[in-house]
Amino acid sequence: MNGLPEPALHPLLSSRWSPTTFDTEHELSDAQVEVLLEAARWAPSAGNSQPWAFIVGRRGDLVQHRLVRHLARSSSAWAPTASLLVANLAHRYVEGTDWEYSEFSHYDLGQAVAHMTFQAQALGLSVRQFRAFDRSAVAEEFDVPVNWEVTTMAAIGRVPSVRPDSVAEVADPPSRQRRALHELLWATA
Amino acid sequence: MNGLPEPALHPLLSSRWSPTTFDTEHELSDAQVEVLLEAARWAPSAGNSQPWAFIVGRRGDLVQHRLVRHLARSSSAWAPTASLLVANLAHRYVEGTDWEYSEFSHYDLGQAVAHMTFQAQALGLSVRQFRAFDRSAVAEEFDVPVNWEVTTMAAIGRVPSVRPDSVAEVADPPSRQRRALHELLWATA
Numbered sequence: 001m002n003g004l005p006e007p008a009l010h011p012l013l014s015s016r017w018s019p020t021t022f023d024t025e026h027e028l029s030d031a032q033v034e035v036l037l038e039a040a041r042w043a044p045s046a047g048n049s050q051p052w053a054f055i056v057g058r059r060g061d062l063v064q065h066r067l068v069r070h071l072a073r074s075s076s077a078w079a080p081t082a083s084l085l086v087a088n089l090a091h092r093y094v095e096g097t098d099w100e101y102s103e104f105s106h107y108d109l110g111q112a113v114a115h116m117t118f119q120a121q122a123l124g125l126s127v128r129q130f131r132a133f134d135r136s137a138v139a140e141e142f143d144v145p146v147n148w149e150v151t152t153m154a155a156i157g158r159v160p161s162v163r164p165d166s167v168a169e170v171a172d173p174p175s176r177q178r179r180a181l182h183e184l185l186w187a188t189a
Numbered sequence: 190m191n192g193l194p195e196p197a198l199h200p201l202l203s204s205r206w207s208p209t210t211f212d213t214e215h216e217l218s219d220a221q222v223e224v225l226l227e228a229a230r231w232a233p234s235a236g237n238s239q240p241w242a243f244i245v246g247r248r249g250d251l252v253q254h255r256l257v258r259h260l261a262r263s264s265s266a267w268a269p270t271a272s273l274l275v276a277n278l279a280h281r282y283v284e285g286t287d288w289e290y291s292e293f294s295h296y297d298l299g300q301a302v303a304h305m306t307f308q309a310q311a312l313g314l315s316v317r318q319f320r321a322f323d324r325s326a327v328a329e330e331f332d333v334p335v336n337w338e339v340t341t342m343a344a345i346g347r348v349p350s351v352r353p354d355s356v357a358e359v360a361d362p363p364s365r366q367r368r369a370l371h372e373l374l375w376a377t378a
Contacts, residue, residue: 007224009231010311012199013304018233034370035196041367042198043303044207044318050368055375089375104320107340110299114232115202118307122199129233131293142375151296178230179239181223186244186278186331 012121017176018128020078022157028058028083032123036084036156039119045108051091051101052112055142055150059083059157066141067153072132075153079130082155087138088113088129093147101147109151120156129154201310206365207317209267211346217247217272221312225273225345228308234297240280240290241301244331244339248272248346255330256342261321264342268319271344276327277302277318282336290336298340309345318343 008014028036037054045051057064059082067087068080079085090105102108117127129152138150197203217225226243234240246253248271256276257269268274279294291297306316318341327339 007218007221007312009224009227010201010308013228013231013308016231016233029196032196035198037370037373038198039202041370041373042202042205044205044306046318046320048366053373053375087375104295104299104341106293106295107299107302110293110296111303113296114300114303114307117233118303119199119202123196129235131235144375152293177237181226181230184226184230184242186242186276186333 012118016117016121017126019126019159020128021160022078022082022126022155023160024059024081026083026158028125028156033058033084035123036086036116036119040112040116043108043112043115045111046102046104049091049102049104049108051105052109053089053091053148055087055089055138057085059085067133067138070134070137070141072134075130075132075155079128079153079155082128082157083125084156086116086154086156087133087142087150088152088154089144090149090151091147092149095145095147097147106151113152113154116154116156124158125156126159127154127156201307205306205310206315208315208348209317210349211267211271211315211344212349213248213270215272215347217314217345222247222273224312225275225305225308229301229305232297232301232304234300235291235293238280238291238293238297240294241298242278242280242337244276244278244327246274248274256322256327259323259326259330261323264319264321268317268342268344271317271346272314273345275305275343275345276331276339277341277343278333279338279340280336281338284334284336286336294338295340302341302343305343305345313347314345315348316343316345 057067090109091101120127135150246256256274279298280290309316324339
């Protein structure tokens with residue numbers, strides 16, 4: 001104990017959760033969409049390889065319509081209600097080869113989407129990532145070349161004002177459970 | 190334009206960079222180390238699979254000593270000067286099988302390390318991730334089972350007070366360059 005205040009988990013991390021209910025009236029400004037992508041853009045990556053790209057649709061526009069078409073039944077019940085639907089693409093292979101573009105293409109895409117999520121939280125928005133969509137159909141719909149992969153999607157929007165105040169009240173409590181800290185540590189001094 | 194202020198990139202994202210020079214006098218408190226791991230712990234993951242674990246050494250302790258032993262020549266010049274050295278492990282396979290534990294083990298580990306990095310920034314620290322170490326030697330050193338992978342390391346610490354004020358002055362300018370936003374967009378409305 002050195003008299004400093006106890007460091008606390010940053011509020012934008014501790015308050016983060018992944019809703020499946022979004023405010024269907026809420027819309028994002030162009031500037032908000034841009035700053036979300038800007039957050040992803042400045043993520044770190046192995047050798048600055050930046051192995052990411054995004055397909056971005058707003059509720060009601062043509063891109064969102066073309067994304068929604070390929071959602072699985074489970075995600076189609078809620079993901080279209082978000083203000084923004086983003087398909088997150090990983091640069092998997094060097095064009096025309098079977099050589100990995102980067103060993104860290106998934107890892108770095110995860111970092112970029114975490115940055116986007118953090119920025120969304122800072123704008124008062126919430127994000128839910130999901131995999132329940134037809135990957136190859138989305139790739140075909142948007143002419144994504146075979147050396148890129150449509151890895152995940154993220155639904156971004158505002159949760160309705162009657163959102164639970166406590167994470168304990170969230171409808172999906174298992175998502176608010178984590179292994180204990182000591183279980184994450186492989187070796188201690 | 191709706192009269193709202195322009196949304197800005199969150200300062201903890203816009204100010205982030207990856208130093209290779211750390212303050213060799215700086216030490217982290219136990220509580221700071223704990224909250225860094227806590228940040229990683231609360232990252233989202235596919236089906237809440239939490240495919241991550243960490244080997245955490247502080248400058249001068251036995252774990253750090255055992256990690257440093259397996260750094261490549263390039264990283265051994267700077268990574269040991271950081272206050273903390275963390276090996277980031279991905280849960281790749283179901284134990285005793287060649288079945289993927291999660292299709293998103295790298296992606297979600299990337300998210301967890303991004304969370305840790307964000308928390309580090311909030312504590313006034315900086316992080317540099319790297320791959321320049323002997324992966325199998327670290328696994329052997331710490332008895333990491335074959336279904337887990339020592340994917341990356343992160344050096345975390347305080348940059349010396351004479352740090353550049355502007356990212357343009359950083360010694361490694363290419364790391365502060367990114368593809369333009371429009372190049373990240375696969376399709377527009």
